[in-house]
Amino acid sequence: MTDQLPDGVDAFLASAGWRDAAIEPLAGDASFRRYFRVRRDGKSAMLMDAPPPNENPTPFLRAAKWLDANGMRAPIILAEDAARGLVLLEDFGEVRMREYLDQWPDDERAVYQAAIDALVDLHRLPPGPFLDYSMQEYQREARMFVDWYCPAQGLYVDGPGYTAAWEAALKDMLPRQRPGVTVLRDYHAENLMLLGSLHQQGLLDFQDALVGHPAYDLVSLLQDARRDVSPQLEAEMFDYYVEKTAPGGDFLADYARLGAQRNAKIVGIFVRLWKRDGKPRYLGYIPRVWAAMERDLAHPALAPVKAWFDANIPAELRAAAGGNFAV
Known part of the structure; x- marks a missing residue:
């Protein structure tokens, strides 16, 4: 995984109310998606980078919203820019x-x-x-x-x-x-x-x-x-x-x-x-x-x-x- 930040991430975070947040890259999985933890004012959230054409966050967003609407605990969507593949999510913490x-x-x-x-x-x-x-x-x-x-x-x-x-x-x-x-x-x-x-x-x-x-x-x-x-x-x-x-x-x-x-x-x-x-x-x-x-x-x-x-x-x-x- 490269630590290079996603294109447009500063503007995305600023529009979501997370301007000047610290961004920490996390270990990757078996896909092209990347994850970052963002921190600001004592709070944290998760940033998903799912860049097209290899990734498309739309199915994730649809499923997360359906699960949350039906009482299951998927991460709450805080902000999204599906065209860029950027999603800001609730941080579930470290206890896997x-x-x-x-x-x-x-x-x-x-x-x-x-x-x-x-x-x-x-x-x-x-x-x-x-x-x-x-x-x-x-x-x-x-x-x-x-x-x-x-x-x-x-x-x-x-x-x-x-x-x-x-x-x-x-x-x-x-x-x-x-x-x-x-x-x-x-x-x-x-x-x-x-x-x-x-x-x-x-x-x-x-x-x-x-x-x-x-x-x-x-x-x-x-x-x-x-x-x-x-x-x-x-x-x-x-x-x-x-x-x-x-x-x-x-x-x-x-x-x-x-x-x-x-x-x-x-x-x-x-x-x-x-x-x-x-x-x-x-x-x-x-x-x-x-x-x-x-x-x-x-x-x-x-x-x-x-x-x-x-x-x-x-x-x-x-x-x-x-x-x-x-x-």
């Missing part, structure tokens, strides 16, 4: 779920229960003004695996068979995600802030929200790419969600379906971040993601996809949780 649990691991169960409580609240709302999570989108995401991981490992695989396997695994699920819930798509310990207590979650990184299946954000939380969640805690929190919501149908099978789909996508994205964007640190997360994917593939609902993996991905790569990469 991931780092809090690193320091206070004995609170893990309570913190995860609170995160699921927030998810339950979201799922009790009518779905937001977002597009549907379609089969086309599930396939586009899953395709990341064969488009990026397989070439990086020198594998020539059956692409049409991969698409057909996912079609077979997911088609029966689609009717069960109607009318649907708002799916934030990146609901995990690095995107949840603790706001003054263990039981109030501030939401981040929801600009790609869609309307889809309630299991998606649950599996995102409990099969976290960036933090170990024990199988015991995963099972306990899955049961906690089911007790709270009584989702009906074969919810465990759909959870496995979406876990496998999401984890295959993430493996591909992490390789893309290395190969295309020069961010090799994401490769270190792949063994965790791969292990979760293998657990998902063991469910009978994933039989077509498991058969494809058995036929196309060498056993030694799977045994090595995704294999090694020459960085």
